[in-house]
Amino acid sequence: MAFSHPDIHVTVLGSGTCVPSLKRSACAVLARTGSETLLFDAGPGTLRRLLEAGTTIFEVTHLFLSHFHPDHSAEVVPFLFATKYPDVSRRKHPLTIVAGKGLSNFYNGLKKVYGDWVVLPTGLLKLIEMDDTRPDTRQLDGVAVSSMPMAHNPESVGFRIETRSGVAMVYSGDTDYTENLVELARGADLFICESALPDDLKVKGHLTPSLAGEVARKAGVSLMVLTHLYPECDLTDIEKECRKTYAGPMKIAHDLMTLELSAGNPKTGEIPMTLPSTK
Helix, strand or coil: CCCCCCCEEEEEEECCCCCCCCCCCCCEEEEEECCEEEEECCCCCHHHHHHHCCCCHHHCCEEECCCCCHHHHCCHHHHHHHHHCCCHHHCCCCEEEEECCCHHHHHHHHHHHHHHHHCCCCCCEEEEECCCCCCEEEECCCEEEEEEECCCCCCCEEEEEEECCCCEEEECCCCCCCHHHHHHCCCCCEEEEECCCCHHHCCCCCCCHHHHHHHHHHHCCCCEEEECCCHHHHHCCHHHHHCCCCCCCEEECCCCEEEEECCCCCCCEEECCCCCCCC
């Protein structure tokens, strides 16, 4: 079911991890709302998935990085390089990159390696560092962006976007269990949550299906989508594991999954989309 005028149009560009896969690109989620086109993380494969989702890099107004691990940030350099060449004039609005503390150092490090190739003309790039020690909020055009520190890397933050009509989407990024994530996801219409490995393969710094389910249950979300799935997840019934702690609506992410969120509509509709052939 697709809504005619969604408040937030969401496409999971990458549902995978650092492990190369023909099925799942690394982490990335696209959210379009009003005049804003928001990209959350930019792991390997993101630029191609953007095109497959019908969006160019020049349309992206904001790039949110949950942290700086390569499977979440590796295509920042290709993004900037492709923005600059061959025709930087195609970007009509500045690109804003948003992340936790250390973003400036991260970008300066890229400049030391790549030099002028990742430097956009004056006024076309803005960096915003969110507080990685407490809740933080920024206001975009018609959209409030909130962040909370996550339990992964020192700079790790999860993001929540909320429209004026009250429709909310939350993106966890990578994290272990933390009450910060419960608070960030409180009452969200869509909760895109990492669930890296099955319950019996739990590792520090990441959630499992049952832990993700516990967060979703406590937060009272309308729909949870499990993402950031290592190959072991495709060999396990992770929905069954999630159901140990969560009985609400849920989906397992796949690349190019598209969802629409609308005010006053308690359900989230998924638009079927055929994946490109992997042969």
